[in-house]
Amino acid sequence: MTRYELTQFAGVRRLLTSRWPQLGIQLLLLSGLILVILAGLLGSPVGNRNFAIVMVWIAWWGVLMLVAVPFLGRLWCSVCPLPLPGEWLQRGAILGPRGRGLGRQLRWPRIFRNLWGQNGAFVLVALFSLPVLTQPQWTAILLAGLVLLGIAVSLVYERRSFCRYLCPVGGFIGLYAQAAPVEVRVRDADLCASHKIKTCYTGSTAGYGCPWMVYPGSLTTNTYCGTCMECLRTCPHDNVVVNLRPAGADLNIGRGRGLDEAFKVLLLLGSGLAYAAVLLGPWNAPRAAAAAVGTTPWLVYAAGFLLFVVVLVPGLVALAVRLGLRLSRARLSLAQALRAISPAFVPLGLAAWMAFSLSFVLANLSYVPPVLSDPLNLGWNLLGTAAMAWSPYGAGLFPWLPVAVLVAGLAWTSRRAREIAGELGGGVRLAFPLWVVSFVITIGLLWALVG
Amino acid sequence: MGSRRLTGEDAARVTVGLLVLGLPLIVFGTRLFPPTLTLHARVSEDGGWMPDVVRARVGEALELRLIADDVVHGFAVGQSASPALDLPPGQTVRTTLTFEEPGTYTFYCTRWCGPNHWRMRGVIEVSGAAGPTAASEPPLYAALGIDLDAPRPTPEVPHGRPSASRGAELAGFVPETFLTDSAYLSRSPSEVFLALREDAATRAFDDSQVWDLVAWIWSTHTTKETIAAGAALFAQNCAACHGETGTGDGVMAGTIPAATMDDPSSTEPLRPADLADPARLLSASPALLHGKITRGGMGTGMPYWGPIFTEAQIWALTDYLWTFHFEEPS
Amino acid sequence: MSSSRPVRRILVLGFLALLGTAVLVLPSPRPTAPSRARTIRMEARSFEYLPAVVSVGRGDLVTLELVALDVVHGAHIDGYGVELTADPGQTARTTFVADRPGIFRIRCSVPCGPLHPFMSGTLRVDPSDTMLRAAGLALLAVAAGAFLAARPGGGMAQRSAPIVRS
Numbered sequence: 049m050t051r052y053e054l055t056q057f058a059g060v061r062r063l064l065t066s067r068w069p070q071l072g073i074q075l076l077l078l079s080g081l082i083l084v085i086l087a088g089l090l091g092s093p094v095g096n097r098n099f100a101i102v103m104v105w106i107a108w109w110g111v112l113m114l115v116a117v118p119f120l121g122r123l124w125c126s127v128c129p130l131p132l133p134g135e136w137l138q139r140g141a142i143l144g145p146r147g148r149g150l151g152r153q154l155r156w157p158r159i160f161r162n163l164w165g166q167n168g169a170f171v172l173v174a175l176f177s178l179p180v181l182t183q184p185q186w187t188a189i190l191l192a193g194l195v196l197l198g199i200a201v202s203l204v205y206e207r208r209s210f211c212r213y214l215c216p217v218g219g220f221i222g223l224y225a226q227a228a229p230v231e232v233r234v235r236d237a238d239l240c241a242s243h244k245i246k247t248c249y250t251g252s253t254a255g256y257g258c259p260w261m262v263y264p265g266s267l268t269t270n271t272y273c274g275t276c277m278e279c280l281r282t283c284p285h286d287n288v289v290v291n292l293r294p295a296g297a298d299l300n301i302g303r304g305r306g307l308d309e310a311f312k313v314l315l316l317l318g319s320g321l322a323y324a325a326v327l328l329g330p331w332n333a334p335r336a337a338a339a340a341v342g343t344t345p346w347l348v349y350a351a352g353f354l355l356f357v358v359v360l361v362p363g364l365v366a367l368a369v370r371l372g373l374r375l376s377r378a379r380l381s382l383a384q385a386l387r388a389i390s391p392a393f394v395p396l397g398l399a400a401w402m403a404f405s406l407s408f409v410l411a412n413l414s415y416v417p418p419v420l421s422d423p424l425n426l427g428w429n430l431l432g433t434a435a436m437a438w439s440p441y442g443a444g445l446f447p448w449l450p451v452a453v454l455v456a457g458l459a460w461t462s463r464r465a466r467e468i469a470g471e472l473g474g475g476v477r478l479a480f481p482l483w484v485v486s487f488v489i490t491i492g493l494l495w496a497l498v499g
Numbered sequence: 500m501g502s503r504r505l506t507g508e509d510a511a512r513v514t515v516g517l518l519v520l521g522l523p524l525i526v527f528g529t530r531l532f533p534p535t536l537t538l539h540a541r542v543s544e545d546g547g548w549m550p551d552v553v554r555a556r557v558g559e560a561l562e563l564r565l566i567a568d569d570v571v572h573g574f575a576v577g578q579s580a581s582p583a584l585d586l587p588p589g590q591t592v593r594t595t596l597t598f599e600e601p602g603t604y605t606f607y608c609t610r611w612c613g614p615n616h617w618r619m620r621g622v623i624e625v626s627g628a629a630g631p632t633a634a635s636e637p638p639l640y641a642a643l644g645i646d647l648d649a650p651r652p653t654p655e656v657p658h659g660r661p662s663a664s665r666g667a668e669l670a671g672f673v674p675e676t677f678l679t680d681s682a683y684l685s686r687s688p689s690e691v692f693l694a695l696r697e698d699a700a701t702r703a704f705d706d707s708q709v710w711d712l713v714a715w716i717w718s719t720h721t722t723k724e725t726i727a728a729g730a731a732l733f734a735q736n737c738a739a740c741h742g743e744t745g746t747g748d749g750v751m752a753g754t755i756p757a758a759t760m761d762d763p764s765s766t767e768p769l770r771p772a773d774l775a776d777p778a779r780l781l782s783a784s785p786a787l788l789h790g791k792i793t794r795g796g797m798g799t800g801m802p803y804w805g806p807i808f809t810e811a812q813i814w815a816l817t818d819y820l821w822t823f824h825f826e827e828p829s
Numbered sequence: 830m831s832s833s834r835p836v837r838r839i840l841v842l843g844f845l846a847l848l849g850t851a852v853l854v855l856p857s858p859r860p861t862a863p864s865r866a867r868t869i870r871m872e873a874r875s876f877e878y879l880p881a882v883v884s885v886g887r888g889d890l891v892t893l894e895l896v897a898l899d900v901v902h903g904a905h906i907d908g909y910g911v912e913l914t915a916d917p918g919q920t921a922r923t924t925f926v927a928d929r930p931g932i933f934r935i936r937c938s939v940p941c942g943p944l945h946p947f948m949s950g951t952l953r954v955d956p957s958d959t960m961l962r963a964a965g966l967a968l969l970a971v972a973a974g975a976f977l978a979a980r981p982g983g984g985m986a987q988r989s990a991p992i993v994r995s
Contacts, residue, residue, distance in 0.1 A: 052931025071511060072853060075518060082522045090530065093568050098939055133519075140512040182943040192781025236542055327947050332877035335947055410935065412946055418590075427564055427591030435590065443907045448853075448934065451963045455970045470980065483971045490967045499932060499960040542900075570941050571901035588940040611917035612900050739918030750898045750917045 051291040053235070055280070064277050067143050070127065078129040081191065083423060092425040096438070098184040099423040102415045106183050106193070110409035110423040112221070113401055122221055125274035130194050131211050134202030135259070145256060156213055156261075165309035166219035167315055171357065173216045174319055175350050178327075178338040184410035208259040211274065223312055224398045225270040226298035226391070231274050232264070232280075235289050240265035246271065248279040248288060255281030264288050269298040271309070299391045299464055307383060310390035311362060317363030317393055320400030321457055321489060325495035328407055361489070365393070368481035372469070376477035388472055389482065393465035396486055399457020400493050403450035406496055411440040440457025447498040454497075458490045514796035535593075537564040540586055540608065542574040543615035548606070550621070557627030561596045573609030576623065577807040583609040598625040605806035611739050614754035617802035638805075640790030643685050647790050648797065654689030654782035657710040662826035665708070666715025672700045673712055683720050687784045688713050688824075704799035720785075721818035726827060729819025734811055740771040740800075745823045755800035769800050775823045788817040838977070843972050852965040857930070857956040860959030870933075871895055871950070873902035873915065875942045878935060878950035886955050895921045900982055903920045903938030906952055927954045 055061045056422045063069055080103065095101040116124045136142050140149025171191070173180065194215070201210040211218050234240055248264045250256035255278045258264060262270030262272050264279040279288045310433050326334045334352075336346035372378075378385070417433035428434065442449070462483050469478035502570065507513050529622055539549045545568075555561040565574050575583035576596065584592050598604065608619035632778065640647060646655035676682060686694070695701050699710055734743070742749040755769040774780055783791075792813050795803025866888050872879040885891050895904050897915040905912045908929060915921035925944065937948035 056870075069506075075514060078515075079518050079522060080516065083526070086523060086526045090526065092566065092589040094589030094940055095943055096946060099974070132598060141508055143508050146508060179943070182946070242625060321837060329949055330881045330949075332881070335876065335944060339944055367633070408946075422591070422644065424526060425589060425591065427566075427593060439934060440905065440907060443910075446907060446934070447959055447963070451966065455963075455966045458967055459970035459974040459977075463978045464973040464974075466975050466978035470978065476975075479975065483975065487971055489966055490970075491964060493962045494967070498963060571939060610901055611897075614899075734919050735916070737918070739916075743918065744918060748895065 050232075051231075051293040051297075053289045053291050054230075055286075055289045056058045057392050060290075061280070070277070071143065072285070073127045074129060074132060077127055080131060080311060081195070082131040085188045087193050087423055087425075088184040088186075089192075090424070091184055095182045096412070097419060097422075097425060099419050100184045100187045101182070102412075102419040104187055106409055106412050107416050110413070111404060113405040114409065115222055117224045117228065118289075118398060118402065119261045120268045121225035121230050122273060122275050123204060123230075124221060124350045125211060125218065126276045128211075130191070130215070131198040131202065131208060133195060134210065135208070136145035136178070137199060138202040138207075139256070145251060145253060151202055151206070152204050156205050159292070160213060162213075162306060163219060163312050165213045167214065167308065167312050169214055169216040170219055170315070170319070172353065172368050174323075175353060176341060177323070178335065178447045180340065181327075185373075186240075202493055207257075207261055208274065209261075212260055212272065216288045218315060219312055223316060223394060224401070225308075226394055227398050228270060229293055229295045230275075231270055231291050231293055231297070232275055232277075233267055233289060233291055234265050234287050236287055237265060239285055241289050243287075247282045247284065248327065251278075252282045253283075255279075257282070271298070294466075296395065296460065299394055300467075304378050305387045305390065305450055307387055310386045312484060313390040313393050313397060314362040315357055317397040317400060317489065318357040320397055320404060321361065321492050321496070322356050324400065324404045324407075324493055326353075328366065328404065329496045364488075365485055366483075368485040371481040372478035374476060376474035376481070378472055378474035378478055380472060380474075385472065387476075389465065389468050392461055392468050392482065395460035395464065396454075396489065398455045399408070399460075400489075402457075403497055406450050406453065407446070410442040410445070413441050414438050450497050454490055454493055458486055461486050502635065505560075513748045518533050527595045534693040535562050535564050537566060538574075538621075539639070540567040540574070540619070541569050542613045543618045544613070545569065548608075549572065550623040550809055552573050552621060553606075553623045555596070555598060555623055555625045557625055559597070561598075562655070563594050563596065565592045565594065565677055566590065571610050572612055572619070575607060575609045577607060578809045579604075585610065592692075599621070601625045601627045607807055609735070614751050616739075617736075620806075636791055638793050639684060639786045640793075641745060643786050645685075645784065645787050646791060647787060647794060651687075651782040653778060654687060655692050655825075656689070656777040656781055657692075659707060660824070660826050661707070661710035663711070663714040663718035663828040665790050666711035666713070666718075667710060669704065669712055669829060671706075673716065674698060674700055677716060678719065680720070683716060684786045684789075685784055687787070688717070688781045688821075690717060690784070692770050714821075717818075717821050717825055718828045721815075723827070725815045726822060728812070729815035729817070730822075731818050732808070733814035733819055736804075737816075740772055742771075745774035745820070747776075771800070774820055777824055780820060780824060785814075785817050788820060789813055792816060833898055840867075841976055842973065843977075845969055849966055849969050852969065857958050862955075863884050864890070866890040866892070868892040868894065871904065872898050873904065873937070873948075874898040875900060875902075876937070876944040876948040878948070880906070882951045882953060883935075883951040884955060885927045885929060888926045890924065890952075892922060892924045892926050893994045898940050900939050901939050902948075904950075905936045905938040907936065908933045909952075914939055927952075928974050930957050932957050932959045 084104055087098055091098045091100065094282045112124055122175065138149050138151030138153075140146060152171055176186070180190055189249055197214065198210045201214065237334070242245070246263065246265065249257045258279055259276055260272050260274045264283075280290075326338055326421045334349055337349035340346050366382065366386060369389055370382055373380060373382065380388075415438065416438065417431060418436050421434040422428045423430040465482040465486065466476070467477060469482070470480065513701065538553070539546075541549065553561070553563075565584065565586055567588045568588070570588060572586040574586060574592075574594070575581070584594055586592055603626055604623040604625060606621050606623060608616055612619065622686075632756065636642075641736045673695070677691065692709060694707070695709050695712055701712065707817065738749055739751045740749045740755070741747055749750060749771060751770055753768060758820070772779055791801065792808070793805040795801050808816070846862050863902050864886055867885055869885070869891060871881050871883065871893065893904070893911070893913065893983040895902070895913045897917045900915065901913065901914065901916050903914045909925060911923055913921040922924065931954055931956070933952040935950040935952055937945055941948065
C-alpha cells in the first residue's frame with residue numbers, strides 16, 4: 049500500500065502553510081456561526097425556515113457527513129469556528145505566534161485525558177437531539193454554549209483541550225477520519241529522531257506546537273490530528289507532509305488503542321442505528337417522546353436510548369467477541385480483543401451515519417435556497433428563492449443508494465474483521481460471530497432506513 | 500514614540516472585530532428598520548394574532564407584514580371582498596389595506612389551525628371622519644322575536660328525501676302567500692309543511708308530495724351559484740367540526756371544551772350539531788339558522804360569524820344547509 | 830507465490846457480483862394478486878399518519894384520501910411524485926396507478942410544526958422485495974469482505990509503507 053505525497057508540489061505546500069487561506073475560510077465560517085446564533089435566537093420558530101436549523105443540520109451536516117469526513121478526514125476541524133475565539137484569546141494572536149496570550153496553558157487533568165468526556169458529551173447532546181434539530185433557539189444556545197465552553201477551557205488549559213477532550217462532534221469526526229484517504233504524516237521518521245528540538249510539538253516563531261497535543265513524528269492514525277497544518281509550518285526540514293493514501297489505512301493498526309476508543313466505536317455505531325430508527329422510522333411515539341424534553345415519556349425514551357447505545361449494542365458486540373474467543377481459543381482477554389477488534393466496526397458505523405444522512409439531507413436540501421434568500425425572516429428575497437417550494441431531491445436514488453452505502457460498509461467491516469481476527473491468531477472462528485453481529489446491525493439499519 | 504507598521508495580525512484583528520461586533524449590530528438594525536408592522540400568527544393556545552389590535556386611519560394605506568410562526572394560517576378581514584392570504588409557516592407575506600370607512604374591522608384566520616382556530620381573531624380600529632352612517636339593523640331573528648336557544652318542538656319529518664324538481668311540477672298549486680320572503684324566512688320547513696298540508700289547495704297530494712313542495716319553495720329563494728358558494732364556505736369553515744356531510748362528526752368534533760356557561764362543571768364533551776338530523780334542521784327557520792350562525796352558540800362552542808361573513812355569505816350558508824335534507828333542482 | 834491467487838480472487842469476486850446483480854434484478858417469484866381499484870384513507874395528525882404503513886398491490890388503481898385531523902397537512906409520495914394538501918374538514922383526494930413495486934416513503938409536504946421534517950409514513954407496493962433483496966446483498970457483502978481479507982502478515986508491513994513522490 050503506498051502513499052502519494054500531495055505537498056511535494058510547491059504550490060500545494062504554500063497553500064497549506066500560508067495562514068491567509070485558512071483564515072479566510074475560518075472568518076467565513078465564523079460569520080456563518082454568528083449569523084446562525086442570531087438567526088436561531090431571533091428568527092422564525094419554524095425550523096425549516098430558520099437559517100440556523102437549515103444551514104447547520106442540513107447544509108453543514110450534509111457536507112460534513114457525506115463529503116468532508118469520509119474523504120477529507122478531520123479537515124473540518126482546521127477551520128471550525130467553535131474554538132476560534134477561545135484559541136485567539138489563548139494565543140493572544142489570530143495569525144502567527146506573538147508571545148504570550150491570555151491562556152494559562154495548564155495540562156488537561158490526567159484522569160480526563162481520554163475519550164470518556166467526548167463519549168459523554170456526545171450522548172448528552174444526543175439525548176436532546178430532537179429539540180436541537182427542530183427548534184432554532186436550542187441550536188443557537190447549544191452552539192453559543194460550545195463557544196463559551198471553548199473560550200473558558202482555552203483560557204485555562206493548554207492548546208485545543210476543548211477540541212480534543214470535550215467537543216461532541218470532534219469524537220465523531222476523529223473516529224471516522226480514520227477511513228479517509230488523506231493524512232498528515234512525517235516523511236522520514238529517522239530525520240525526526242535526529243532533530244533535537246521537536247519544534248513540531250514545542251512550536252517556534254514560524255508556528256505553534258501541535259494544538260492537538262500530538263507528536264507528529266509518531267502520528268500513525270488520523271484520530272487526533274486536526275489537520276491544522278501547524279506542524280507543516282514549524283518543521284524546518286519540511287518533513288511533515290500531506291498524503292493521499294488508501295482509504296481506511298488507519299484501520300490496520302489494531303494495537304495501542306484504549307478501551308475508551310473501542311467503546312466510542314460501538315457507541316457511535318449504536319447511535320447511528322438509534323437515530324435512524326427514532327428519526328426516520330415509522331413509529332411516532334419514540335419521536336414525540338424524544339421531543340418532549342423534561343416529561344416522563346422523554347425520561348423513558350432517554351433511558352431506552354442510553355440502554356441501547358451504552359449497554360445493548362456494545363454488549364452485543366462484546367458477546368460476539370467473547371463467543372469468537374471461545375470458539376477460536378485465541379489467547380486474549382476480552383478487553384484486549386475488544387480494543388484490537390473495534391476498528392473493524394468503523395466502516396459500518398460510518399456507512400450507517402452516511403446512509404442516515406443521505407436520507408435526511410437530500411429530502412430537505414430544498415430548504416436551503418429559501419433560507420439563504422431570507423436568513424433573518426424579515427421578508428427579504430436576496431437570491432429570489434424565498435418562496436421556493438419544498439421538494440425532496442434524489443428520489444430516484446432511494447432506496448438503493450443507502451443500501452449500497454450500507455452494503456459497502458458491511459463488506460469493508462467484514463473484511464477488516466477477518467484480517468484483524470487473523471492477526472490475533474483467531475482466524476475464521478473469531479471472525480464469524482463478528483460477521484453475524486455486523487449483519488444483524490445492518491439489517492436493523494436497512495429496516496429503519498428502507499423498510 | 501514611533502508608529503509601527505500595520506501587520507497582517509492587525510488586519511486580522513480588525514476584521515474579526517468588525518465581524519463579531521458588526522454582524523450582530525446589522526442584524527439588530529435590520530429588525531428595527533423599516534418599521535413596518537409585523538403581525539405574527541400562532542395557534543390560539545400560543546397567543547393567536549400578535550398583536551391582535553391594529554390601528555389605522557381612514558383612507559391611509561396600512562402596510563402589514565404577516566408571518567406564521569408554527570403552522571399554516573391565513574389572513575382575511577371580515578366582510579371584505581379581498582381574497583384571503585395564505586400564510587405558509589415562516590414565510591413573510593406583505594399586504595396593504597386601505598379602509599374607506601372608520602369603525603372596527605375584525606381580521607381572522609382562514610386556514611384551520613387547531614380546535615381554537617375560530618378564536619384566532621383580531622381587530623383593526625380605523626379612526627377618522629365618518630361618512631353618513633347607515634343605521635345598523637338588528638338581525639332578522641331579533642326583529643322576528645325568535646329565541647335562538649329555546650328548545651324547539653319536534654318537527655314533522657319526511658320519509659325519504661324531498662325533491663325540489665318534483666315539487667316544481669306541482670308548483671302551480673302553492674298559494675301566493677307561501678312564496679313571500681317573510682313567509683319563507685320566518686317559518687321552519689316543518690311549519691311550512693303543516694301549513695301547506697292544511698291548505699285546501701294541496702288536499703289531493705300525499706305527504707311526500709307536500710314535502711316536495713316545501714323543497715321547491717326553498718329552491719325558489721336561492722340559486723345554484725348561491726348554494727355552491729354556501730358549499731364552499733361550509734367546507735372551509737364548518738366541516739371541520741360539523742363534518743363534511745354535516746353529521747356533527749368532523750375531525751374537530753371531539754375537541755370542543757365541555758364546560759358551558761349554563762353548566763360550568765360539566766365534563767361531558769360538547770358535540771357539534773348534527774345538521775343532517777331532520778329533527779334538528781327541519782324545526783329551524785332560515786331566520787333562526789341565520790341567527791345562530793351570526794350570533795354563535797353562547798358557550799356551546801359554535802363560533803359567531805357576524806363580524807366575519809357578509810349577510811350574503813350567511814344566507815348562502817343557510818341555503819346550503821338545506822341540501823342535507825332536500826334534493827336540489829337539477 | 831502462486832499466480833493463481835489473483836485469478837481466483839477475480840473469479841470469486843465476479844461470481845459474487847453476478848449473484849448480487851441477480852439479487853437486484855431478478856423478478857419476484859411471488860405470485861401477484863390481480864390488480865384492483867382501492868380507496869385508502871389516511872389520517873394525518875402532527876406528527877404521524879394513521880395508518881403509518883399502507884399496502885397496495887402492483888397495478889392497483891389507488892385513490893388516496895388524506896384527512897387532516899388538527900392542522901393543514903400534506904402528503905408526498907417519494908418515487909411517485911404524488912402530492913396532496915388537506916385542511917381539517919376538507920378531505921383531499923387523488924388517484925394514481927401503483928405501477929412501480931417497492932417501498933416508498935410518504936412525507937408531509939406542508940410545515941405543520943417542529944417535528945414536521947420527521948413526519949413520514951410508508952407506501953408498500955407489493956410485491957416489494959426490497960428488504961429481502963437488500964438483506965441478500967448484505968449477505969453477499971459479508972462473503973465478499975471475508976473473501977477479500979488479506980492474509981495475516983500483510984497488515985504489519987503497511988505501517989511502514991513507502992511514500993511515493995512522482
